[in-house]
Amino acid sequence: MDTLSFKTLSATKATINKEWVVVDATDMVVGRLATKVAKLLRGKYKPNYTPHMDCGDNVIILNADKVKLTGNKWTQRLFYYHSGYPGGRTDVTPAELFAKKPERLVERAVKGMLPKNRLGRQCFRNLYVYAGNEHKQEAQQPKVIDINTLK
Numbered sequence: 001m002d003t004l005s006f007k008t009l010s011a012t013k014a015t016i017n018k019e020w021v022v023v024d025a026t027d028m029v030v031g032r033l034a035t036k037v038a039k040l041l042r043g044k045y046k047p048n049y050t051p052h053m054d055c056g057d058n059v060i061i062l063n064a065d066k067v068k069l070t071g072n073k074w075t076q077r078l079f080y081y082h083s084g085y086p087g088g089r090t091d092v093t094p095a096e097l098f099a100k101k102p103e104r105l106v107e108r109a110v111k112g113m114l115p116k117n118r119l120g121r122q123c124f125r126n127l128y129v130y131a132g133n134e135h136k137q138e139a140q141q142p143k144v145i146d147i148n149t150l151k
Helices: 030-042 096-099 102-111 116-122
Strands: 020-024 056-061 080-081 089-092 127-129
Touching: 020 127, 030 056, 030 080, 030 102, 089 096, 096 102, 102 116, 102 127
Parallel strands: 020 056, 056 127
Antiparallel strands: 080 089
C-alpha cells in the first residue's frame, strides 16, 4: 500500500500553472459565453483546482461587439447604477450600454458569475475584453481555444 497516495493535493502559488487563452465571442450568447469564461478564470477546468486559490487562466475575449442576447433582453432588461445620493439611481438597458462600450456588457456578465469577495476581484483582473479582433497581449503568446468544446 506504500505506492498508493490517498492525499488530496492542494494548489499553491508554486504549483499553479497560469496560461493565456484567447476566446472569440463572435455570434455567441452573452450568458453562455460568460459561464464558461468564469470557469476558466476560476480554474475549474484544471485537475489541480483549489477553491481558495486563484489558479485560473488569463482570458482574452475578442469581438465583444459581435455578441448576441436572446429574446427581448436588449430593450426589456434593465441594469441599475446608483450615485449614492437620494434619487441617484440610473437605469440602463443593454442596448444603451452596448452602444456606448460593448466590452462592458461582457465584463458585467462575467463579473456577476464570479465570487463576490477578494478572490473574485482577483480573478476578474485576469480578464481582458476587446471590441475588435486585435489585442495587446501578443507578447504572452496566448493560445486560441474553442469555448464550445468545453463542458
